[in-house]
Amino acid sequence: xxxxxxxxELRRLxxxxxxxxxxxxxxxxxxxxDALIDRLGFVQVDTISTLEQAHHHILFTRANGYKKSHLKxxxxxxxxxxxxxTHDASIIPTRFYPYWKPRFARYKARMDRAPxxxxxxxxxxxxxxxxxxxxxxxxxxxxxxxxxxxxTEERGAWWGWTPSKTALExxxxxxxxxxxxxxxxxxxxxxSYRVIPPEHHEPEPDHAAFIDWAGREAISRxxxxxxxxxARFFDSISPAEAQAWCECVSDNTLRRIDxxxxxxxxxxxxxxxxxxxxxxxxxxxxxxxxxxxPFDPMIRERERTQRIxxxxxxxxxxxxxxxxxxGYYVLPMLERDRLVGRIELKTHRNRGExxxxxxxxxxxxxxxxxxxAKIDAEIERWRxxxxxxxxxx
Numbered sequence: 042x043x044x045x046x047x048x049x050e051l052r053r054l055x056x057x058x059x060x061x062x063x064x065x066x067x068x069x070x071x072x073x074x075d076a077l078i079d080r081l082g083f084v085q086v087d088t089i090s091t092l093e094q095a096h097h098h099i100l101f102t103r104a105n106g107y108k109k110s111h112l113k114x115x116x117x118x119x120x121x122x123x124x125x126x127t128h129d130a131s132i133i134p135t136r137f138y139p140y141w142k143p144r145f146a147r148y149k150a151r152m153d154r155a156p157x158x159x160x161x162x163x164x165x166x167x168x169x170x171x172x173x174x175x176x177x178x179x180x181x182x183x184x185x186x187x188x189x190x191x192x193t194e195e196r197g198a199w200w201g202w203t204p205s206k207t208a209l210e211x212x213x214x215x216x217x218x219x220x221x222x223x224x225x226x227x228x229x230x231x232x233s234y235r236v237i238p239p240e241h242h243e244p245e246p247d248h249a250a251f252i253d254w255a256g257r258e259a260i261s262r263x264x265x266x267x268x269x270x271x272a273r274f275f276d277s278i279s280p281a282e283a284q285a286w287c288e289c290v291s292d293n294t295l296r297r298i299d300x301x302x303x304x305x306x307x308x309x310x311x312x313x314x315x316x317x318x319x320x321x322x323x324x325x326x327x328x329x330x331x332x333x334x335p336f337d338p339m340i341r342e343r344e345r346t347q348r349i350x351x352x353x354x355x356x357x358x359x360x361x362x363x364x365x366x367x368g369y370y371v372l373p374m375l376e377r378d379r380l381v382g383r384i385e386l387k388t389h390r391n392r393g394e395x396x397x398x399x400x401x402x403x404x405x406x407x408x409x410x411x412x413x414a415k416i417d418a419e420i421e422r423w424r425x426x427x428x429x430x431x432x433x434x
Contacts, residue, residue: 045299045307048349050320051265052378058264059339060103061375064327066308069106069125071114075121075134077103082262082274083131085336086124088226089358091370093427096132098334101426118220119240124220124228125213128276128341135241140254142245144277145216152211161207173208174217182221182231185209195264251376252278256286257294264319265300265312270342287311303351326379330415332372332384332423340373340380352380352403368399378413381406384416393430395423 046054050125056062060080065104078084079098087095099298100107115122115317116132123135126144133141152158155208162169177183188205202210212218219236222229234242246254259274266274272283298312313319333340335356340346347353354373357365375381382402388395397420402408424432 043297043299043309045301046301046304046316046320048264048301049378050323051096051300051302051349053323053325054264054316054320056326056339056375056378057319058262059337060179061331061339062324062326063103064329065101065103065105067104067106067329069104069108071110071119073104074100074107074111075115075119078115078122078238079130079134080134080262081338082258083127083133083338084208085127085338085341086130087336089370090374090388091358092225092388092423095334099337102331102333102337105422105426111316113222116220120236123237126276128273129336135237135395137238137258138241139243140246140251140277143248143251145214146245149215152214158207158211161202164203165204169204169208170211173205173212177218177230177232182229183209184224184227184229214229218341252282253290254285256283256290260295260311260313265310266299266315267310270313270345302348304348308348326375328377328415330381330412330419331375332386333375335370335372346380348378354380354383367401371399374416376412379406381412384420386420388429390429392426394433395420395427395429395431397403397432397434 053062060077081099084096084099089095092098093101093178096112097107098107100112112122112132116124121135122132122134123138124130125141126148147291159166173188176188176368185206187204188209189203208227209218213228213230216233218230219233221229221231221236255275255278256271259271263270267286268287269280270289272278272280278286293314295311296314296316297309298316299307299309301307335358340352340354343354352373355366357367357371358369362369367383370387371383371385373380373382374384380403382400384400385396385398386395400416420432
């Protein structure tokens with residue numbers, strides 16, 4: 042008989058695996074922040090700052106003692122984290138760096154084949170790349186503004202990138218350059234060997250070791266997953282590679298169990314061998330309400346969010362205003378182990394105001410003074426974190 046997790050057990054396990062079971066109160070040291078990002082596997086970076094940029098939002102949700110200066114220190118001084126791509130731009134533990142080398146090679150091959158990348162170089166790919174390598178080698182760190190300070194280069198149609206900006210992105214994505222820091226939100230580039238500590242410059246793993254690493258790291262954090270979810274965790278291996286890995290590893294690495302979904306249906310998945318113990322040990326999440334970033338790893342896969350939590354979520358920032366059901370930047374509200382509603386918040390930094398633009402509770406979730414007080418308390422936490430003077434509704 043196949044072991045099964047009830048939906049309640051599944052929700053609590055999934056939240057625990059995503060560092061959402063513990064109280065987010067208390068201080069968070071630099072070491073604690075390093076450990077938190079390692080526990081998550083990565084944190085997505087995004088430029089939208091309607092409320093707060095995604096990486097800061099994700100971390101503050103889990104630790105209200107989070108300080109942006111600590112993240113800057115880990116990225117730019119300690120170099121225990123680096124920036125590159127998972128499914129999107131992300132902050133990643135530097136100990137994973139050797140396993141990004143196959144990705145660098147894949148990105149390079151993809152860019153070299155793509156006509157639009159060649160167009161961004163204005164037909165001078167090798168010349169521009171060699172010039173950028175020489176400049177950074179000799180002069181050190183640069184931003185895209187540094188290499189085209191007076192906008193003398195012709196800008197292409199794709200996001201207005203100049204050939205010099207294209208060279209920086211090409212050399213970063215292919216691994217020759219690394220992000221050494223940021224000025225505002227602009228990347229500061231340097232040669233990888235001057236940014237990434239030498240102990241992480243091991244040779245590229247062979248293909249089998251790379252797939253095994255990606256599979257193990259994914260399932261250790263998800264606890265339960267389909268082979269497609271294993272593949273999509275870092276977006277570094279294909280679904281076919283993930284399926285073959287799941288089917289061939291030993292019982293000491295993976296097992297099959299059934300999970301109960303929000304609608305009561307049962308689905309077979311792959312799981313860590315200790316999954317039942319993990320589920321029993323997963324604590325009930327705190328009663329307080331938390332507002333999740335649209336880019337939070339817990340809700341990253343919208344179909345999975347609906348299957349596990351019965352919560353149909355779509356990020357509507359890129360939906361035409363007339364077609365939005367809720368709003369531009371709407372955040373799921375987590376209470377204990379349930380997604381109970383949505384709220385739209387916007388910071389008006391020039392006025393020092395945090396605006397509550399709308400709030401919607403899920404069907405069957407009743408309003409109460411206690412719940413309203415928890416939501417108000419979370420709004421106040423966000424007012425303080427974003428440095429706003431007042432809340433307006």
